[in-house]
Amino acid sequence: MKKTDLANYIENVNKLTKITEPDVPYIFDKLELPDYNQPIPIITRELWTARQRQAHSLHEISYRACFKPQLPRFFISRLTTESQVVYDPFAGRGTTALEAAFLGRKFISNDINPLSKILTQPRLLPPSITSISDRLKTIPKKPSQPAINHLDMFYHKDTFDEILALREYFLNKEKSNSLDGIDSWIRMVATNRLTGHSPGFFSVYTLPPNQATSIEGQIKINEKYKQRPEYKNTYDIIIKKSRSLLSSEIQEHERVNLDRARKSAIFLTKDARNTPEIESESVALTVTSPPFLDIVQYAEDNWLRCWFNGLDANEIGKNISTPSSIEVWQAVMKAVFLELYRISIFGGHVAFEVGEVRRGRVQMENLVMPIAISAGFQPVGVLLNEQVFTKTSHIWGVENNSGGTNTNRIVLLKKP
Template sequence: MNQLSFFDEPPAATLDAPLSERAVEDFIENVAEFDQFGTKTARDIIDEIPYFVNEFWTAGQRQAHSIHEISYRACFKAQLPQFFIERLTRPGDVVHDPFMGRGTTPVQAALMGRQAFGNDINPLSVLLTRPRLAPVDQGAVDKALRSVDYNSGKIRRDDLKAFYHPETLAGLEALRDWIDVHAPIGDHTPDPVADWIRMVSINRLSGHSPGFFSGRSMPPNQAVSVKAQLKINEKLGVTPPPRDIAAVVSKKTRTLLKDGQAPSQVRHSLHVGSAWDTPGIAERSVDLVVTSPPFLDIVQYALDNWLRCWFAGIDPETVKIAMHRTEESWTEMVHNVLAEQARIVRSGGHVAFEVGEVRNGKVLLEKLVWRATEGLPFERLGVLVNDQEFTKTANCWGVNNGSKGTNTNRIVVLRRH
């Protein structure tokens, strides 16, 4: 069998064959030669960690699929999982993200004909991801939207008039009631059209333009408080205007679907729970993990997601997102997560573990991830640094060259023994 290098596309004739095992030397040789965008890879070894810096992908030259256009805080670009999926898996393989967030990894995996697995402690993640893995069409969505009696809604929270015109708020309540009938929150196999409408509505709750249900506000993934919204209204001298709910959802649906959808036969498996405990995923069943954990900051889940939770019918106080405020605590969490990945990833499978720059580059999280793998059955292949301003590579090594640093993706790549 011909051995596949880390950065080569598998030949069409061997798509049904298992991927060959790759040695560390093979990985280093191929990443060092990567020059797709005309720039050779810079490489170094720092504290015994191999680093490879290049513009491995760029949003400018590879625009993401339209179905990814769902807002979520601290999410990575679809080009990141695409890069690893197309090089480390074949159609039909299982791709998983234990911190799936808005679902970028499983959705991209499905678009590429892979089986889409995902997990998140945040129940909103399933509501944002699952609808984009099931086939829907514009006509079915518009027909369902026309069936809702928007005049039947009863306003249950007067304080939300800070965001919405009373007619809009009543209409949203009617839509919530309709969704609860057709896609109740605890239903694992809801009506796909109703599930889709809820997903789109969650993303249209508040924003700065007429494309949202609210008056002028912050986006729904960073929803301000009622008190703060009242101050915004007072400062601008405005009150929320009425919105056509069906028109807003229909327009966003058209935007999301303009590039098509994932193949209908793709299997998906989504879970809600801690990333270090995913009993719903079988041992040695995953070919590739692409993920990014919460970084060293405090996630104010209730404050950030309270408006989305209101619409979805979720009590944000029940979402127990762990806080990891110290490097030691965060490293222990990563070790536990990677131990679970070692359980579910097959021999020869890979983990691409993305971390960003935190605290102005003073803390290099990839070093903590490297340390967290100790004692686990992984081969540490190196750290890829995707840097789209390649002239500032000094920052990638944690060196101050007179600027605040580059905005990079830093991915620790592991191979399961």
């Protein structure tokens, strides 16, 4: 390495370490790209998890491929100031949005799947357990018209009637534009409790709640476990989950921040490559995790949640990009980065959480860096957070160091 290159490398490392705690051990490495004239620093260390506060209970909404709340908090707290705008173009369950709100930032949340807003917005105005309970008492436990239980592989008939009654109630409320914050909260919790692998869900034992199996798949699960759906009291389950979500104390300043963020929040259901609703040079920080090639089928996972909310999962699925080839994925992400460059303020950052896929054969930072640079961004570095192994990390093909740790990989960029 030339002396000037080494000086630039050390300078970049110093810039990167300013957002880390000096007493935590780390490992330096570098990423060298053929068409970029200086090495890009890579730092591996524990950045959050054990060293940060426990995530707020309001985050505990199941969604496929979501990252820990500590990840966006790490970057939001270090790279933005109060009232600046934080953006997530692939918002999912709304982790970035909620953390931005807690920290007194404005946010823009975008996801091609309308479920994202349904799962995120109600948590900005948490109701009391008493108000939830009182509202549930006003909702019928049977639909207005008798219906055949076409989901009897998932639900007992009486449970299915209660689910249909809830669905009918929410769809009518939405149609009449009278869905308030308490209704939205109950709908969000019910959506989250539709299926799962514990007694705390409406369904018989099935896949984890972030993956709804097909009707055929559930029939096979029932045969395997010799099980039949038993009655589940949806009212009790909604109350129990609400208590869990509200179990962390919300400090007064956090409640004020949540309400302020709610009033200024922008929720979009757009292709992340084309978001004209977002003003140019308005976003201080983007924190996101994009769809990874064809690994996760978001529409298939959410078909039951979509049905409950009157959404067409097939139509939504047509608009979700899950490219099967690296070349197509890069083309899609390049267009996303061009849009992120347009909306970012000068000096603003992008924290792009990527992963190892195809059993570690593809490290996504090697794909992301060239297209981000071509869009105009300056690489700050790659942060690798080592954390305790998680049950779903095998989805990404991470080897996890013999099953002991799992690594978040974040490409950090700056608009110069």
